[in-house]
Amino acid sequence: MADELIFYTNPTSRGQIVRWMLEEVGAPYEQRLLDYDTTMKAPAYLAVNPMGKVPAIVHNGHVVTECAAICAYLADAFPDANLAPAPAARADYYRWLFFTAGPVEQAITSKHLGFEPNGEQQRSAGFGSLGATLDALEGAVAGKAFVAGDSFTAADVYVGSQIDWGLQFGTIPFRPAFEAYAAPLRERAAYKRAKEVDNGLIAEMQAANPG
Structure with a gap:
């Protein structure tokens, strides 16, 4: 069974750090975009992260929050990427x-x-x-x-x-x-792939809310 990896983020957040890490890892993931004032504070996401902040990942049912912890976790979870020292x-x-x-x-x-x-x-x-x-x-x-x-x-x-x-x-x-x-x-x-994704999402947000 393939790994299930869900990534909760907002492109204007520290989620950009985790996006880069995910691109380095190279594993497929499901993206879930959250809004600061609504979905990030909704019960469904608070069940993932009671702080109501992004980023967070859920990997095979296990929740990891905090960017540094997520980076370290992903390095260990996907050792073939060689992103952690011995x-x-x-x-x-x-x-x-x-x-x-x-x-x-x-x-x-x-x-x-x-x-x-x-x-x-x-x-x-x-x-x-x-x-x-x-x-x-x-x-x-x-x-x-x-x-x-x-x-x-x-x-x-x-x-x-x-x-x-x-x-x-x-x-x-x-x-x-x-x-x-x-x-x-x-x-x-x-890094470039991650920036391209997040910059594209930011552009879409700005176009949808030009004010």
């Missing part, structure tokens, strides 16, 4: 995948919402400060083609998406190391 070589893979999902995401969101912890508050905030997290992230990718070893992995999908998105929208300041890391990732066939 178990003994996963230190950097887990470290930077979840550092970016945790401190980097928190620091960027806090800055966007107008909150920057002072020196004393930084001791309690898991991310410390935006500057500290970006310095650490820069150190992780500087001079490297891939963030976790000598080959492309699911960690590059997630870390690369965050850097690519941040540079595009200004939530991550330009640094040469960030651009040097992100630029080759944008040339990957799976």
Whole structure:
């Protein structure tokens, strides 16, 4: 029996990260598009993700939410795609995948919402400060083609998406190391296929709601 893989998303969401990962995996999936104010908050979807947020996947009846978790899960669920290092070589893979999902995401969101912890508050905030997290992230990718070893992995999908998105929208300041890391990732066939799908869906949404 073939794997059943359902992908819940909205093209203007972090679902773009998972779309890229799905394209890297190459497994067929069923897409279910949700609207922020209606179907994303409806009982049917809340039964999948009580947070009422996308993306989420359901793979053979098992629900996975949170982009970093979905990327890691798909890498393990579809090992033929070779998107995860061998178990003994996963230190950097887990470290930077979840550092970016945790401190980097928190620091960027806090800055966007107008909150920057002072020196004393930084001791309690898991991310410390935006500057500290970006310095650490820069150190992780500087001079490297891939963030976790000598080959492309699911960690590059997630870390690369965050850097690519941040540079595009200004939530991550330009640094040469960030651009040097992100630029080759944008040339990957799976990245381009994913962007083509999501950009097409966004264009359709805009045409349907020109106001």
